[in-house]
Amino acid sequence: MKYFKFVLSFVLTIGIFFALNTKFGSIPPIGKFLNPYSGVWQNETNESTTGEITILGLTDKVTVHYDAQLIPHVFAQNDLDLYRAQGYLTAKHRLWQMEFQTYASAGRLSEIIGEGALNYDRQERRRGMVFGAEQTIKKMSEDVKTMAIAEAYADGVNSYINQLDPKDYPVEYKLLDYKPEAWSPNKTALLLMYMTKMLAGGDEDIENTNALRLFGKERFDLLFPDFFDITDPIIPKETDWSFVDVPQTPTPISYIVLDSIAETIDKPDPNYGSNNWAISGEKSTSGHPILANDPHLGLNLPSIWFVMQLSTPTHNAFGATLPGALAVISGFNQYIAWGETNATRDVIDWYKIEFNADRTKYKYNNQWKDVTIRVEDIKIKGKVSYKDSVLYTHHGPVVYDKNFKSDKELAGYAMQWAGHIPGNGQKTFLELNKAKNYDDYANALKYWVAPAQNFVFASTEGDIALWIQGMFPNKWEGQGKFVMDGSKSENDWQSFIPQPFNAHTKNPERGFVSSANQHPVDEAYPYFVFNDGYETYRNRVINDFFNSKEKFSIQDFKDLQNNNYNLKAAELMPFMLEVMDTSKFTLEEKEIYNLAKAWQYNNDMTEVGPSIWSAWWTILYDMVWDEFNVENTAMDSPFTYQTIYLLKTKGDDAFMDIMDTPETETAKDLFRLSFSKAVLRLSEWKAENGDFNWVNYKGTFAGHLLQGLPAFSRFDIPIGGGKNIVNATSENWGPSWRMIVEMTSPPTGLGIYPGGQSGNPGSKYYDNFIDDWAAGKYHTLNFLQSSEATNAIIGTQILIPSN
């Protein structure tokens, strides 16, 4: 009996230890996680903003002033110290996020989360994310200075990591039961790839190919025209292109590969976009140019942005940084201000590859060319690694083959992507941070390859400009809209548009520059550009606004960034309300109809009109494009603008018919049918959730980066706006950073973002900007002119070199 009790109690003791020290599924190791001396209770703390910290490798003292928003104002004596401090401080506030994003980029989530992430990881590896980061590092290493700075940044991050005890690890590490690894310039390159994928990782070639095969060329061109009937491009229409002396690639005789592909890899949310604009001094009430930028990205916590002031005796920059990347990305210095929007362009093309019998060679110009094999070793938590062999051609990785989303034994589809071109994009930002005038800005941009961006610019000298910068293939007419034959050299990218011929405008006559992800140029631009899902609403609202009066103030800028006018609804809904058959309305339908009629097309929080529109449009859109719902075929329905255009002008087209019904429907019928369904959906919603005011119906939230963990997220954020609206706040994406800079000397900056400076959910600085951001308020950015603390400073930390 004694032995029995002894053994039993021993087993129980081992058992309880094991149970409390092990992670089960998503349940953290509960003893490790909850104990007060190394578990989450240790994260129940705010940031320290005072004291001295010794940092290995610093050459001089670095002063860090924190203001009430927890923005660090960094004063270093030289560049290397500055970026070492940036690395250290970013890690101090955002370590988990910056590391997690690079894991996501590198297809390494299985290492943390387990087998559930394997498909995601394979997809990212096959997309060539790690390959692309390697190209970036290759190019970056050619520039000794940039590389030294990237290494100083990495060392700064590592100084922070090395001084951590397990009890100090950010809470997410404890939740997932792993620990931070060393940072390196590779991780910076991976972060840049993460942004490249987010902003230039989308294309419709395969979907277009399926549509072309199913509907034929004439119908395809009707649905997907290269240009819509209206364009209000980024670069003003009256721009003279006569300086361009390198012609577009001549069009060869090329046949489209009309294959059918069932499924494609994940694409970034096509709704990501951004606004930026700048007005000249003549258009500004104060006489100084004013610049604004608001990148629309996923609303996440921790926020994608981290705001900093970064200065040395030779330059002084302020603005939003990306945790993991060097320097300020969207901001200003003493002389210039800059900001970006995404310059969507077709920089991904797909090539059908034909292999030999053992898949070691592929056909090219009637010969066999060697395949390069890259083995991707994917580590999986608690399991043996998964090895995925990805075949590389001169185009790029064969993403789809018999091992991935395809059943063709001896064929595959290779991806050619601008994201794989070696580039030193980091240098663009290092140089922009130091730039003093237009020429410096224009020179800095030359290093930028991908993701192509619309870089807006304003200077205290009074210049405004906008360059659409990226490395763009000089395509022949129509090249890359559909899957191409990879065995024919004429289908390769023949050359790139010479950088000076990238579309740009400086001090245009109209007195303002702007971009909102619309068409970069009109048909007059001498290179092939086609509609790649360009925005057609925000751009017109913005440009109309700046054409509406003589002069504009900071208040006008704030109003415009928060503008909720729904041009899209205004272009279709009055038409639907007018032509729709209203005779057989139910009481409820009549009521909703009247509410819809009363709406003035502003997506304000308290309105019900936007909810009615949203429900109605979503249903109508799917009804129109039921032809695109084809089993085992990857398809993308036509763009919104063209859909509305067809509904209004070709209401009796065969596409309007609902294929499942015996009747032949027209647009008018669809309006009525979708309206009834929308009314039903709204009343169901109301029964479940209460009033369908726009703010409730939209339900904007900022989700935690880790699968939107509700505990670390913010829900029901009180804000209006929506998709295709200047205030682009939708359910889970929107203006992720709003900045306005007036080019006084020194510049006056306003900025806010939906998050907070701290990445710690236990900090009051974790999400403290959200309410002000939602209310359309701005924070004054305290642009310190010297390392002297002003009364805006709440704490000062000194980083000192260790001897």
Added chain:
Amino acid sequence: MKANTTNFIVTIVLAIILSLFLPWWSVMVAALASAIFVPLKRAAVFFAPFLAILLFWVVYSFILSSGNDYTLAKRIAILLPLGGNPYVLMLVTGLVGGLAAGISAVFGKQLSLMLKKQ
């Protein structure tokens, strides 16, 4: 009764000291050791260290959390899920520590009985 109190205090003191060197399972070592050196009888073998560590962990987590307006505790109490109540989270924390301590104390008791016998 006196032994119970002594065991209770020794467990807490040992747990505090060991926590400086060992991870969370230092409470198990502490309870095991105090069970050997301050032997108790029957249910008290379990309950004295159980209550000792429960108290220790509840008080410690309360001190850490109350200084920060329970900001993180409220979130973790949603995550686990405990209705967002930080006090429930403290109690759960205490129960987890107490349970580990109590069980290893029972083992300690059995161990000391075995040793005595030989």
